[in-house]
Amino acid sequence: MRSQRKGRKGENIMINDTKKPIVIGVAGGSGSGKTSVTRAICERFVDKSILVMEQDFYYKDQASLPFEERLKTNYDHPFAFDNDLLIEHLNKLLEQKPIDKPIYDFKRHTRSEQSVRVEPKEVIIVEGILILEDQRLMDLMDIKVFVDTDSDLRIIRRLLRDINERGRTIDSVIDQYLSVVRPMHLQFIEPTKRYADIIIPEGGENHVAIDLMATKVETILTKNTLNI
Numbered sequence: 156m157r158s159q160r161k162g163r164k165g166e167n168i169m170i171n172d173t174k175k176p177i178v179i180g181v182a183g184g185s186g187s188g189k190t191s192v193t194r195a196i197c198e199r200f201v202d203k204s205i206l207v208m209e210q211d212f213y214y215k216d217q218a219s220l221p222f223e224e225r226l227k228t229n230y231d232h233p234f235a236f237d238n239d240l241l242i243e244h245l246n247k248l249l250e251q252k253p254i255d256k257p258i259y260d261f262k263r264h265t266r267s268e269q270s271v272r273v274e275p276k277e278v279i280i281v282e283g284i285l286i287l288e289d290q291r292l293m294d295l296m297d298i299k300v301f302v303d304t305d306s307d308l309r310i311i312r313r314l315l316r317d318i319n320e321r322g323r324t325i326d327s328v329i330d331q332y333l334s335v336v337r338p339m340h341l342q343f344i345e346p347t348k349r350y351a352d353i354i355i356p357e358g359g360e361n362h363v364a365i366d367l368m369a370t371k372v373e374t375i376l377t378k379n380t381l382n383i
């Protein structure tokens with residue numbers, strides 16, 4: 156059986172029974188709610204064919220640097236990410252091949268020694284602060300989402316999360332925010348909003364936006380088409 160879908164450049168293409176995965180990009184500033192939105196969408200599709208690729212897991216490996224040096228890295232600059240590896244892995248998944256996804260340790264600021272075997276799925280959500288900053292990544296996406304949350308809410312959320320989950324102190328979160336996170340957000344992340352097909356205000360508690368995204372994913376999974 157063959158059906159029709161829009162290609163990445165908007166053209167109509169026919170597809171076979173072998174389904175080519177659909178790629179959804181979820182971008183936004185740190186603490187905007189990207190992970191929460193992605194999780195809320197995935198929770199509607201337990202046992203369905205959907206997987207998440209976190210750009211965070213593709214920070215460059217810093218195992219060769221001492222911990223004190225890793226603290227000095229600018230994690231909000233595009234150079235911090237190993238996008239080459241992320242793109243290689245996405246292309247493999249699009250070719251229906253499995254990958255060994257790296258695991259990132261935010262407490263140690265480097266990749267863990269372990270990786271996790273990930274099988275290809277029908278829907279791939281790529282989530283991260285700078286995924287719309289790299290044209291090669293954007294070219295792989297069928298739908299681009301930007302989670303747009305005011306900076307006061309983002310810093311409050313990040314403070315709580317980084318202290319509770321990422322082993323940070325109040326002082327370290329505030330220092331990092333003022334010296335790096337805020338300026339990099341304004342320079343590199345905020346400008347990518349213009350590339351989004353959909354802008355979701357406030358993130359994880361925006362149930363209307365999550366319902367709409369979930370409906371879209373449902374359509375993709377049942378009809379294998381981007382058109383509702």
Ligand SMILES: Nc1ncnc2c1ncn2[C@@H]1O[C@H](COP(=O)(O)OP(=O)(O)O)[C@@H](O)[C@H]1O
Pocket residue numbers: 183184185186187188189190191192312313315316357358359360361
């Ligand atoms: N709407 C919300 N209201 C309150 N807290 C939220 C909301 N959305 C997310 N959070 C919390 O804020 C923190 C950052 O959210 P997260 O989804 O991890 O953002 P991101 O992935 O964009 O950094 C998490 O601890 C999360 O539980």
Ligand SMILES: O=c1ccn([C@@H]2O[C@H](COP(=O)(O)O)[C@@H](O)[C@H]2O)c(=O)[nH]1
Pocket residue numbers: 184185186190211214230231260261263264265283284336
């Ligand atoms: O070793 C690291 C790696 C990253 N960060 C910070 O994490 C955020 C991105 O993660 P979100 O889940 O989108 O908040 C980024 O702003 C980096 O500053 C880090 O502190 N240490």
